[in-house]
Structure formats: structure tokens, C-alpha cells
Amino acid sequence: MDRDLESEMAADFDLAVDENVRRGMSREDARRHALIRLGGMESARELHREARGLPVFDTLLQDLRYTFRNLRRDAGFTTFAILIAGLGIGASSTVFSVVNTLLIRPLPFSDPGRLVWIWNGKSTPDRATQVGNFLDLRDHNKSFSDLGAYNAFTSVGGTKLTGGGEPERLNSMPVSQNFFSVLGVQPQLGRLFNTDECRWRGPKVVVLSYGFWKRRFNSNPGIVGRSVILDDAPATVIGVMPESFNFAAVFAPGGRIDLFVPLPLTKETDASGNTLAVIGRLKPGATIQSAQAEFSVLGKEIYAAHHERNDIEPVLGPLDDHVSGQLRPALFLLICAVGVVMLIVCANLSNLLLARTATRQKEMAIRAALGAGRSRLIRQMLTESIVLACCGAVLGLILAVTGTRILAHLDGMNIPLLGSVQVDGKLSGSRW
Amino acid sequence: MPGQKLDLLQGTLDVMVLQTLASLGSLHGYGIARRIEQVSGDQVLLNQGTIYASLVRLQQRGWISAEWGTSDNNRKAKFYSITKKGRSQLAADAAHWRRLADVMGRVLAT
Numbered sequence: 001m002d003r004d005l006e007s008e009m010a011a012d013f014d015l016a017v018d019e020n021v022r023r024g025m026s027r028e029d030a031r032r033h034a035l036i037r038l039g040g041m042e043s044a045r046e047l048h049r050e051a052r053g054l055p056v057f058d059t060l061l062q063d064l065r066y067t068f069r070n071l072r073r074d075a076g077f078t079t080f081a082i083l084i085a086g087l088g089i090g091a092s093s094t095v096f097s098v099v100n101t102l103l104i105r106p107l108p109f110s111d112p113g114r115l116v117w118i119w120n121g122k123s124t125p126d127r128a129t130q131v132g133n134f135l136d137l138r139d140h141n142k143s144f145s146d147l148g149a150y151n152a153f154t155s156v157g158g159t160k161l162t163g164g165g166e167p168e169r170l171n172s173m174p175v176s177q178n179f180f181s182v183l184g185v186q187p188q189l190g191r192l193f194n195t196d197e198c199r200w201r202g203p204k205v206v207v208l209s210y211g212f213w214k215r216r217f218n219s220n221p222g223i224v225g226r227s228v229i230l231d232d233a234p235a236t237v238i239g240v241m242p243e244s245f246n247f248a249a250v251f252a253p254g255g256r257i258d259l260f261v262p263l264p265l266t267k268e269t270d271a272s273g274n275t276l277a278v279i280g281r282l283k284p285g286a287t288i289q290s291a292q293a294e295f296s297v298l299g300k301e302i303y304a305a306h307h308e309r310n311d312i313e314p315v316l317g318p319l320d321d322h323v324s325g326q327l328r329p330a331l332f333l334l335i336c337a338v339g340v341v342m343l344i345v346c347a348n349l350s351n352l353l354l355a356r357t358a359t360r361q362k363e364m365a366i367r368a369a370l371g372a373g374r375s376r377l378i379r380q381m382l383t384e385s386i387v388l389a390c391c392g393a394v395l396g397l398i399l400a401v402t403g404t405r406i407l408a409h410l411d412g413m414n415i416p417l418l419g420s421v422q423v424d425g426k427l428s429g430s431r432w
Numbered sequence: 433m434p435g436q437k438l439d440l441l442q443g444t445l446d447v448m449v450l451q452t453l454a455s456l457g458s459l460h461g462y463g464i465a466r467r468i469e470q471v472s473g474d475q476v477l478l479n480q481g482t483i484y485a486s487l488v489r490l491q492q493r494g495w496i497s498a499e500w501g502t503s504d505n506n507r508k509a510k511f512y513s514i515t516k517k518g519r520s521q522l523a524a525d526a527a528h529w530r531r532l533a534d535v536m537g538r539v540l541a542t
Contacts, residue, residue, distance in 0.1 A: 004510075005484060011509040012462035012480070018505055019466075037465075037480055 059376070063383040070384065074356070078388070081352055085392025088345030090399025095338045097404045099331050107320060108244045110184030111281075116288060117322035118147070118278040118295070121313035128152045129278050131270040133312040136302045137278075143291035145283050148182035149276040150175045150251070151263055159259065161216075163229035170212070171256055172230075173247060174263035182281050190224040190239030197238075198262040200269070204235035205262065210243040212258035230259075250323050251277070274310050279319060292316045353385065445486045447529065448476075450522040453496060453514040460509035461487060487512060495521050 013034055020030035071078040109115060118137075119127035129137075129149070138147040150173055157169035177198040180186070187207060197205050208223070217223045227234045241247075241260070248255040269275070282291060295314035303311050364377060372380075452467050453459060459467070465483045468476060490496045495518030501511045514522070 007508075008461060008484070008510045009480075011507060012460060014507050015460065015462045015503060015509060018507065 059379070060383075063380050064387070066380065067384045067387050071387065077352060077356060081349060081388050082391045082395055084345055084348050084352075085389060086395025086399060088342055089393055089396025090403060092338045092342055093396060093400030094403035094407065095334055097400065098407060099335060107250060107323065108185075108246070112320060113318070114282045114284075115183070115319035116144070116280045116282055116291065117317050117319045118280055119315050119317075120274060120310075121315045122311040123274040126152055126274065127315075128274040129276045129312065129314075130274050130310050131265050131272075131276060132267075132306065132309050133299075133302055134276050134278060135265055136306075137295065137298060137312075137314065140298060140302075141291075141294060143283060143286040143294050144280040146178050146182050147278055147280040148176050148179035149263065149265075149278045150179055151275055152277040153275055156255070160231050161228060162232070165216075168216070170230075170258040172206070172259040172261050173257045174261050176263045176265060176276075179263075179279075182279055184281075185241070185245050187239035188242035189221055190237070192239060193262045198264055200264045200266040202262065202264065204230070204233060205238045206230065206235050207239040207241060207260040208237060209241050209247065209258055209260070210245065211256070213240045235261075253326060270309075288316055288318060349388075357381075445478075445482060446490055447522070447525045449483070449486050449490060450495060450514060450518055450525070453512060454519060454522055458499075458501075458511045458513040460503065460511050462509070464512070490518070493521075494518075 016034035016037055017027075017030045020033050021027065025033060107115065118129070120129045120133075121127065123129070134147065134149055138144075141147070154171065154173055156171055159170045159172040161168045161170050177193050177195065180192050188210070190207070192207065193205065197203055206228070208217075213219060213223065221240075223237050224239065225237065227236050229235075247257040247260075263269070263276075280291075282288070292315075295316060299312045299314045303309070367377060367380075368374075448468050449464055452464050452471075456463075456467060461483050462480070464487075465478055465480055469478055487496070487498070491498055491512075494515060496512045496514050498510055498512050500508065503509050
């Protein structure tokens with residue numbers, strides 16, 4: 001564009017010279033006059049440049065430079081605005097990550113869509129199943145490749161660990177022999193229970209949870225095969241579960257499980273009544289509805305044949321639903337709280353910006369008088385807001401990452417808010 | 433101060449350029465400047481540079497269009513002509529100026 005102006009000015013200069021010559025000046029005089037006429041070349045160029053405006057990128061840079069200068073001048077406002085935005089975004093992101101992890105991600109088992117949660121409609125409020133009924137259901141059904149169970153009534157701190165360091169109260173979870181295989185999880189070290197260990201008063205063995213193994217034994221792989229003193233009796237450690245397997249997070253939110261012990265399914269445990277929580281893996285081709293229909297019939301048959309036991313009314317549902325159902329109300333509340341926090345953040349920020357705008361009216365008026373168009377002023381304000389928002393977002397991101405990391409390492413992802421959802425300790429797990 | 437030439441504000445020069453082009457048709461920058469000086473009876477202080485700025489502004493707003501051509505004595509020059517938008521803008525501005533002059537005249541006569 002500058003070159004075009006040069007040629008235009010040159011052309012007009014020639015015209016001026018010609019006219020002067022025509023009017024009777026000498027060539028030299030003509031040139032001199034024309035030069036005077038044309039005025040300062042440089043100022044002409046500058047005016048021209050000003051008039052035609054800068055390309056978008058230059059204005060953007062100019063806006064950014066001005067924004068940063070302005071924000072630094074109002075350091076107090078800037079700090080607050082960024083803090084507010086950052087904290088709001090950080091907190092919301094952290095909470096959302098938690099909710100996302102808990103509610104949206106699939107269960108950490110193989111083919112979790114085929115896993116079914118089976119509870120006993122006749123047992124309130126725990127809806128647990130009796131051992132004898134469980135065994136009959138398992139042996140006579142056609143819909144499931146296998147049914148597994150765990151003790152729905154373990155007590156917190158029911159197991160005492162002594163010897164070799166500070167004594168501790170631990171949470172142990174009795175599980176049926178096939179429990180892990182129904183879920184499709186493998187131990188990362190060692191092995192799972194065998195049939196002999198699942199006998200009544202069989203050899204005492206334990207499988208460690210990952211969190212406990214890391215905490216108490218410093219992730220020492222040599223622990224497998226060694227013996228620990230539990231409830232004043234030696235028990236052999238036969239395996240360690242992988243980090244991805246967190247029993248409590250799925251089945252007992254708010255709790256923490258340190259050890260897994262065998263759950264004998266015998267007449268001795270049957271005598272305790274309704275104690276089992278049952279899961280099953282559907283056979284390929286079976287649906288929950290067909291399984292439900294079968295089980296409803298089976299339940300009646302079993303009870304008819306065994307009146308000495310508790311009544312059984314199997315109710316089936318996807319394990320996904322059961323797990324998230326326990327969590328859902330509290331998490332929903334959490335999301336609402338986060339939403340309110342964000343609203344407050346927005347309101348605060350708006351107030352701050354509004355107050356600031358009011359004090360800048362004079363500046364805007366001057367800029368407009370100097371020739372800034374409306375769109376330019378708006379663009380300037382927009383740039384400011386965007387810069388503030390971006391800084392807040394960066395801070396929020398940092399906070400969110402830190403926050404989720406802290407939460408994730410809080411004792412193997414416990415969820416403190418759901419402390420009310422706990423497994424009752426009616427029958428002590430120390431029985432066996 | 434009588435005798436001194438008038439300094440022109442941006443906007444007024446734009447109107448003068450539009451009027452010149454409207455009455456004379458296509459004209460180059462030098463010609464426009466000369467014409468304004470003539471018509472104003474040499475009362476207007478006109479820096480050639482400001483003409484170029486004005487021409488660029490008017491071009492950007494779409495009120496005039498530009499084209500390279502040759503003058504009558506075979507010199508190359510950039511010629512400007514007024515557009516339809518420019519004509520309506522000129523009409524509006526002219527009306528505004530007449531009103532302004534009228535009001536100022538009345539107020540200053542009191």
C-alpha cells in the first residue's frame with residue numbers, strides 16, 4: 001500500500017510540475033513550487049498510514065500490550081479476578097473429575113456389562129442372601145456362568161494385625177472362592193484361594209489389597225509366602241491384588257478394605273442366616289430379564305424345598321446401576337453445589353468488571369474522541385476480559401490437577417462425603 | 433484572525449472532496465486539492481498530505497472508488513470517482529452543514 005501511495009504522490013507531483021510550467025514558471029521553479037505544495041512527504045505518508053488503519057494482527061498485539069499494561073496497573077483487581085476465576089474453575093474441575101471417575105467410567109472389571117447384582121427382596125434392610133440359598137441358586141441356574149459372594153456384614157477394624165511393627169486394626173473382607181474370577185480380576189502377585197482354603201476352619205490365608213500392601217509392606221514383593229499374625233494366629237499371604245482393583249470403591253464406598261480372606265460356604269456359615277451379597281456373570285446370550293424370570297421361579301422352588309431356611313426372593317439388576325445408585329444422590333448434590341459455586345464466581349467477576357468499567361468511562365470517552373471506533377473499543381474490552389479469563393483458567397487448571405492428585409491419593413480414593421453409606425457390622429468377621 | 437487561512441477538521445475535508453468529485457466527476461488527488469483551493473477562494477490551508485489521508489478514508493468507507501489512468505497530458509495518475517453510497521452520504525452531510533451554518537449564524541447574530 002505504501003508503494004501505491006509513493007507512485008500516486010510521484011504522479012501528482014509531475015502533474016503539479018506540468019501545471020506550474022504551463023503557468024509560465026521555469027522548470028526549476030516549477031519543481032520547487034510543486035515540492036512546497038506537496039508538503040512534507042513523510043507526514044503525508046504517516047497520515048496515509050493512519051487513515052488506512054492497521055491490519056488485524058497489529059491491532060490485536062496493540063490491544064494485548066495495552067491490556068497487560070492496564071491490568072498490571074490495577075494489580076489488586078487483576079489478582080482478585082484471576083484468583084476468583086481460578087479457584088472457581090479449579091474446584092469445579094476437581095469435583096467434576098471425581099464425579100466423572102465415580103459415575104461415568106465403567107467398572108474396572110472385565111466385561112462389566114455382563115455383571116449382575118443379586119439381592120434378596122425378603123431380607124430387609126440388608127437384602128442379603130443365606131449361604132444355603134446361594135448355593136442352590138448357583139448350582140441350579142442356567143443364566144449365569146458363575147455366581148460369587150462376599151460377606152455383607154464385615155465390621156470395621158475387625159481384624160487385628162500384630163507382630164512386626166505397630167499393631168493395627170484392619171478391615172478384612174471374606175469372599176467366596178470364585179469371587180475374583182466372576183469379576184475377572186487376577187492378582188498381580190501370587191494366587192487366589194483354592195478349595196482347601198475355603199473349607200470351614202481351613203488353613204488361614206489372606207490376599208492383600210494393593211493399598212494395604214503398599215502402605216504396610218512398602219510394596220515388597222517378598223511378602224508373598226510369608227506369614228502375618230492376624231487375630232493372634234499366623235496367616236499366610238498368598239497374593240496381592242493389583243492397584244486397579246479397589247473393592248471398597250465399588251462395593252462399599254466410604255470404606256477401605258485391607259485384606260481378603262476365604263468365605264467358606266458350609267453349613268456352619270449357613271447357620272448365620274442372611275449374610276451374603278451376591279454377584280453373577282451372565283452367560284453369553286442371557287439377558288437380565290430372562291435371568292430375573294428364572295430366578296424368581298427358582299427362589300420359590302428353593303424356599304418350598306427348604307422351609308428351614310430364610311425366605312428368598314431374588315431381585316436382579318446390573319452391577320453398574322447398583323454401584324452408581326449408591327453414589328448417585330450424593331454426587332448429584334455435589335454437582336449442584338459446584339454449579340452454585342460457579343454461579344457465585346460469575347456473579348463476583350461480573351461485579352468486579354462492572355465496577356471497573358464505571359471508573360473507566362473517562363478513558364473510553366477520550367479514546368472515542370481520538371478516533372477509536374465503537375468496534376475497536378469493544379474489541380479492547382473483550383481482549384481484557386479474555387486475558388483475565390485465560391489467566392484464571394490456567395490457575396484453575398493447575399489447581400484442578402493438584403486437587404485431583406491429592407484426592408486420588410487420599411487412602412486409595414475414599415470418598416469422605418459418603419461416610420453414611422457403610423457396611424453394618426452385625427456379625428463380626430472375626431468368627432472365622 | 434482574519435487573513436489567515438482556515439484549518440480544516442478531518443470530516444470537513446472529506447465532505448469537500450466528495451463534493452468536488454460529485455460536481456467534477458473523475459479526478460486525481462492533485463486536481464482535487466487544486467479545485468478545493470480554487471473554490472474556497474484560497475481561504476483553505478491544504479496540505480497535500482492530508483488529501484491522501486482523506487482519500488484513503490473515503491475509499492475505505494466505500495464512498496469513492498479509485499483507478500489508475502492517464503491525464504490529458506499523458507501523465508499517469510490515480511483517478512477517484514464518487515460512488516452511489518458516496519452521493520447519498522454527501523447529500524446527508526450537506527444538509528447537516530447547512531443546518532449547522534444556519535443555527536450558528538442565528539446564535540452568533542444575537
